[in-house]
Amino acid sequence: MKNLLLLSLLISSTAIYAGHHEQHDMNSMHSHEGHIHNEMVNGKNIDVDAQRFDTFMIGIDSNAVAVVSVQGMVCDFCARGIEKTFGKDKRVSKIDVDLASGKVLLAFPVADDIDSADIRKKILNNGLNTTDIQIVGK
């Protein structure tokens, strides 16, 4: 009976999320149709999922955004730590953490508030490493 219960838990959790992620995959395919965000900043292309970026920008069109590339961000606990850390920073108006791409989007109403050294320090305080920070809309 106990083995049956464990088996049922395994199967049900897997089945529920298999369906959920088919939907995610389809969304990401659509996001690349007609949404190009290869903006040039300091001679670099912005490497970020277009649909995700569009969704993130809803309601904060005038904000500057720091696109942070992070290493070691492999689980929800890492992502949650980043959200909690930057959530305490009053200069940051919105946060998005993308585990799949290892990107963190940070919106700042005042572009001059973006402090790359401070962002790197906060990421490091989560046990992760910053490899690149690109600024959009500054």
Place this chain on the structure above:
Amino acid sequence: MKTLIIFLCVLLSSASFSRPISYVGGHTLMANSGSLTDNIYWHYTPNINYSVGLDYQRDKVSNEYFPSARFTYLINRKNTAKSQRNLYLKTGVGLNDSNNHFYSLAGDWETRRLFTSFSLKQSSGAGYDMFEQSVKLGVAPYLGDYGDLHTWLMVETKKNDLGNKRITYPVLRLFKGGALIEMSYHEKTDWDVHLMYRF
């Protein structure tokens, strides 16, 4: 003696449970319920290199309580774009009797799809020593985004020099946001349930 052995075994097993160091300023609360003991463990991360914590355990057989203090030090961490690897030194000492203590070397390597960890632990008490080694392997059947329910199917194997028998059992780990539940089952020890919340 039997009570002490149970205390040390559970103290050690919960010590290897999951990420023992949080983000700076982060708190983690864990609860464990097994066939022989219940315990609550809290730890705080003041610095990215270490965490400090307190554990409070109840022996269901004798109805005795065992408080202990814990310290975990991050020896080494390697981050890549798709993985994280950690090596930890862990130690704990009984607050009622400092003769009861343990130290452990533990490591893990994790991607979004695969998980593996090991632990080597030495525990001691009055006239008592035990060495235990364990390995855990896991796979995520799907890749969730941040905020989704994440599932890990795992297998853990353990061996100590007291019983000198290896036990291997399945583990189901589910987590979402800051909450995690881990359930394992073995025919000898029955169900073991861990809860964890990070804040």
